[in-house]
Amino acid sequence: MKRPALAHPPPPTTTTAEVNIHLRARAQDRNLIDRAADLVGANRSQFMLASALNAAKNVLIDQSTILADAKAFQKVMDWMDRPATRAETAGMTRLRDAQAPWRRG
Secondary structure (H helix, E strand, C coil): CCCCCCCCCCCCCCCCCCCCCCCCCCHHHHHHHHHHHHHCCCCHHHHHHHHHHHHHHHHHHHCCCCCCCHHHHHHHHHHHHCCCCHHHHHHHHHHHHCCCHHHCC
């Protein structure tokens, strides 16, 4: 029987893992994790690491969400419709070239 691909596979690596991450869990939680890992064709470590990385990325992405009322939103939209200044272009270039938080060491 062919196993399904891991829903959130661990990122490809060219080196061996460098650190250990230890945690304690209840037996029933470990069993649940093992069942889920088996369903996606992963071992416990692969499943837990992939799940933790996915959760960590989501937390970091959520931190960059901006909420605004209608007036503030329109102000931002008007600003975005104008051509970028030299300083804004430099800032956008800096952001584009920045490394994602979850890829930082």
